Every structure is written in C-alpha cells, then in structure tokens.
Amino acid sequence: MGGGNIRSGPTLPTAAELPVAASRSGNGETGSNLLTPEELVKLVSGVLNESLVQEIGGMFQFNILGENGGTWYLDLRSGHGKIYTEKQVDNADVVLTMSVDDMQQIFYGQTTAFDAYMQGTLKVDGDLKLAMSLEAIVKMLKEKPVIPEKQISQGPGVYIV
DSSP, X not given: OGGGGOOOOOOOOOGGGSOXXXXXXXXXXXXXXXXXXXXXXXXXXXXXXXHHHHHHOSEEEEEEESTTOEEEEEEOSSTTOEEESSOOSSOOSEEEEEEHHHHHHHHTTSXXXXXXXXXXXXXXXXXXXXXXXXXHHHHHHHHSOOOOSSOOEEETTEEEO
C-alpha cells in the first residue's frame, strides 16, 4: 500500500564484487549483471547537483559505441546539471568516445578515465582537463547510494532531475 512503491534505485557494485570475467567476454559482449550505458546515465542523473556543476562546469558529449550504446550529453554549466539524449545547440566542451565495455570499466572502477585515455580506449576531443573530471562523477556514484529524490522523467531527449 502507501510505502510499497518506494524502492531504491540501482547502485554500482564495488570492483571486488564484480568478477572480471563478467565485465568483458572474449567476444566483446558485456555481462548480463552490468548496467547498460542508459542505466549508467540514469544513475549519473541521480547525483547531479549544484556543487558538481560549480566544481566541474562544462558540457560533455558521450559517444558510446556498440550494442546498447548511444550518444548522451551531460550539461554541467548551470543549475543542477542536466542529461540530454539529443544534440544541443551548444557544442560540447569535450567529446568522449568509448565502447560500452570501456564505459562500464570506468564506471565500475575497474579502470580510470585517465588510464583508459592513456591506453587509447577512451578518445577525447576537446578539453582534456574537463574529460578527466569524469572521475569526480564516478566517485560520487560510489560514495552515495543513488536514489533520486524525485522521479526522473524522460521527455523528448532530456532527463530532468
């Protein structure tokens, strides 16, 4: 009844809880226990806040290649920040291109954005310093369980938090 609809959102397991074999199979498919890029983006929308916007400030474009991939825009220039699924009028300050597997590796803490960049699995066009601030977002996902205070609504191309 009344409280029955309240449930916590998904959270990221620690790297120790995630078997390496499940994270990346030889054929490039992701493990079934890993969140898809879209689910990871929804988790990120749950940690956006004014403090993060003030700390990072900038527009990211994520080009995620492979099955369940896509393009997402993370706008941390004002307010509480927003995530869009459609191209914005403004150009992104940094464009991050990676595979689904590599995105999962970064967000699950099995590698860092810096290491992925140095290994060539994360391509960066634009502000490299801003790209490395992705670590702050990943850290926030690990530090607090992600339970959006209000439902994330998806309109035409935008997640509103």
